[in-house]
Amino acid sequence: MKGEKQSNRLLVFCKISLNLIFVFLIIHISGSKASAHKVNIFAYIEGDTVFTESYFNDGRKCIDSKVEVFDNTGDKLLEGLTNKDGEFSFKSPGKIDLRLVLTAGMGHKAQYEIKADEFSDSEEEDKEHTSLQPLEEDRIDKRQKEGKQTGHNETLTVDMKQMQSMIEASLDKKLKPLLKLIAKSQQNRVSFSEVVGGIGYILGIMGIILYFKAKKDKNG
Amino acid sequence: MHISEGVLSAPVLITGAALTATAVGFGLKKMDYDRIPQVAILSSVFFVASLIHIPIGPASTHLIMNGLTGLLLGLSAFPAILVGLILQAILFQFGGITTLGINTFNMAFPALICFYLFRNGIRHKNPVVISVCAFGSGFTAVFLSSIFVAASLIFSEESFINIAKLVVIAHLPVMIIEGIFTASCIGFLKKVRPEIIGG
Structure with missing residues (x-):
């Protein structure tokens, strides 16, 4: 009689757990972002x-x-x-x-x-460039003069630097939405497997407690 | 309702942890063999409930289900809610490990209060009385939890009244929804599994 009662309980328990999972599935699928307090x-x-x-x-x-x-x-x-x-x-x-x-x-x-x-890395340089922006023409003049004095190579490197900062500026602009997306996706979001896993843990803990209680009852 | 890591001071955390540890101890001791699966189910309910977000009201809130948990479990609500909160903290990063004690107390103690307030009510013969008491339990548990959360924040926020107002108003929709949910749950259980409610 007691065994029957217990198996009955177990059946009800299984049914309810299944329902729980089902309810969550519905919430999950229906697209309402099932999330919470964080x-x-x-x-x-x-x-x-x-x-x-x-x-x-x-x-x-x-x-x-x-x-x-x-x-x-x-x-x-x-x-x-x-x-x-x-x-x-x-x-x-x-x-x-x-x-x-x-x-x-x-x-x-x-x-x-x-x-x-x-x-x-070029942040410091960026700052320099922005502060020098109004003097751009002067700078180019100066650079041309310097180029004449010290040879062709220097002009090339300076121009490369300028180009690099330009590329970086436009990359920053283009990558902004991507960076935003990556930063956002790094945040934890609740996934279905975690929820099912959590319920699994609870059932596992229940199993352990039942096991030890049953042993005690047998011995006692 | 979950207080995050690093918000509260050590004395509040330690007091919460001590109270919870004591209550969980009693709860485990009082738990009958037959009721362990029931505790596990309600722990699962509590665990999942916080994922159901309520889009009404001024702040971001979610279901708590401590009223139902308390009403059906009594003192065993403490271990059930503790397990639910541990898993929420580990899996979803709701709340935190150091705040487990105080968070459990804030949600489980109102559950226990509701158990003593309404347990006789839900054994009444009149279904209207049952519904009203079950609603009351769902509503009161969330209300008391809000007050407890506000009280825990006294030392880190400016004034108790302000924060209490904020938390209670934010959770008003949750209180009503949980009241209705608890009432329908108890009504359903009364029909299909009257022995769970007793009486």
Whole structure:
């Protein structure tokens, strides 16, 4: 009698677990982004500006949330609030490791790290170039003069440098959406296998507890 | 409702962990052999519920299902919710490992309160009383959890009233939906498996 009752229970249990998985499948397939309570921040670099975007796992943007920027020694460099699209950007303080901490209220917090080598090598040069921009013509004149004095090779290398920075600038522009995509995809999203895996873990834990309880009952 | 890593100070984390450890100990001790599968199911429900996001209201919220868990499990809600939260933290990065204690307490203690408040109500003969009590349980559990989350944040946010208002208002849709869901669940169980509810 007891055995029958137990197998009955087991049957009901299996049915309910199957239903659970089914319900989740429906939610998953129906395209409503089944996601939840986690806040994300990611950042990408363009030239000497760091762009950050913050959003909840369901895609909702974090508005007016505080973003703090720390260097590798833990000193706060600057802070600011995200705009209505969850974005916040700042001039990079140089080629150092940065840690961005987002506080989105109600106990939500996330961070994102930018390594020093993610900043492009020619950043310093970029700055030089931008500051020298209005003097471009003077510079070319000067360079031509210098070229005449020191020979042809120098002109070539300087021009190469200029070209390199131009290429880098246009690459930055073209790659921006890609970088954004990559940074965003690095954030964890809930996958179906993880959910099923989680339910599996719970069943496994149940099995272990049942096993030990059954042993105890037999012995006792 | 999941408090992230690095938001709370050590005393709050330690208090939460100690309270949870004690309650989980009692919960495991009180768990009957027959009820282990039920605990596992509700743990799974809790685990999956937080993936169902509610697109209404001012903030990003999701179902919690601690009212239903508490109502059916009593003290065993503590181990059930702890297991659910551990898996959510590891697999989905909701909350965090250091905040497991306080997060479990914030969600499981309201569940326990609802169990004592409404357990007699759902054994009543009148189906209307049952529905009202089940709704009350789903609603109250989320409400109390919001208050507890706000209380945990006292030391890191400016004022309790402000943060409490924010959390409660954000979770108002969740409270109503969980109330309805809990009521329909209990009604269904009463029909097909009355022995789970007892009475």
